Amino acid sequence: xxxxxxKYFFNFIEPQKQWxxxxxxAGYRLVGVSPFGYTFEECEKGEYVYKVVYRGYIRRERSExxxxxxxxxxxxxxIKGLNRNMSSDVLRQRHLEGTLYNPKFSPRDGYKDxxxxxxxxxxxxxxxxxxxxxxxxxxxxxxxxxxxxxxxxTALIISTALDGNPIAIAFSVLSCLPFYFGIRxxxxxxxISSSKKPLNL
Numbered sequence: 001x002x003x004x005x006x007k008y009f010f011n012f013i014e015p016q017k018q019w020x021x022x023x024x025x026a027g028y029r030l031v032g033v034s035p036f037g038y039t040f041e042e043c044e045k046g047e048y049v050y051k052v053v054y055r056g057y058i059r060r061e062r063s064e065x066x067x068x069x070x071x072x073x074x075x076x077x078x079i080k081g082l083n084r085n086m087s088s089d090v091l092r093q094r095h096l097e098g099t100l101y102n103p104k105f106s107p108r109d110g111y112k113d114x115x116x117x118x119x120x121x122x123x124x125x126x127x128x129x130x131x132x133x134x135x136x137x138x139x140x141x142x143x144x145x146x147x148x149x150x151x152x153x154t155a156l157i158i159s160t161a162l163d164g165n166p167i168a169i170a171f172s173v174l175s176c177l178p179f180y181f182g183i184r185x186x187x188x189x190x191x192i193s194s195s196k197k198p199l200n201l
Contacts, residue, residue, distance in 0.1 A: 001042055002041050003028060003039070003042075004039050004040075005038050005040065007037050013114075014052075020050040021050050023040060024121070025046045027042055027045045028040035028043065029041055029043040029047065030048075030118060031087065031088075032087045033079070033080045034085050046121055047120065047121055049119060049121045049126075050116060050117065051117045052114065052117070054115075055115055071092060071095070073119075075117050076088040076119070077091055077092070077117055077118075078091065078117075080116055143182060146182030147186075
């Protein structure tokens with residue numbers, strides 16, 4: 001029997017991984033993802049384990065062999081993100097066809113995806129699945145966009161708030177979103193710049 005759960009994560013790496021593993025322990029296996037939630041089907045309790053990996057702006061020449069490696073290891077892979085959501089069977093088929101890699105989803109022909117990786121709970125750890133290398137130039141580009149949007153939102157809100165517009169004041173919380181992305185990407189860029197090791201975001 002299938003079960004759909006509406007769920008959204010603001011911190012999309014560790015909490016999502018913990019929740020998916022908790023669902024597995026409760027006897028539910030992930031079979032589908034959508035922008036609005038997750039689809040599960042019943043399984044043995046704890047039969048599957050999950051890991052969540054951020055694949056940050058990896059170009060096609062590195063992304064394709066990375067996905068090859070995941071499938072060679074026998075993993076099921078889901079894409080869960082704002083731009084696209086794709087279940088394992090569809091993702092595998094599009095990868096084989098070469099239609100998975102569409103540059104319109106991210107700037108400068110890079111691919112940013114949040115991958116949910118599933119395997120049987122055989123007591124063995126996941127093999128090395130963190131993608132190697134990030135396109136630091138594109139991360140800096142996105143960081144700068146985040147900061148620019150934060151400044152723009154703040155200026156617009158201040159200018160309308162000075163006029164006493166209550167709607168502008170009520171929507172001032174919107175400035176927190178680009179501010180969060182600016183801070184987050186600044187942190188990511190600084191970590192990658194200061195370490196030669198792949199960073200599991």
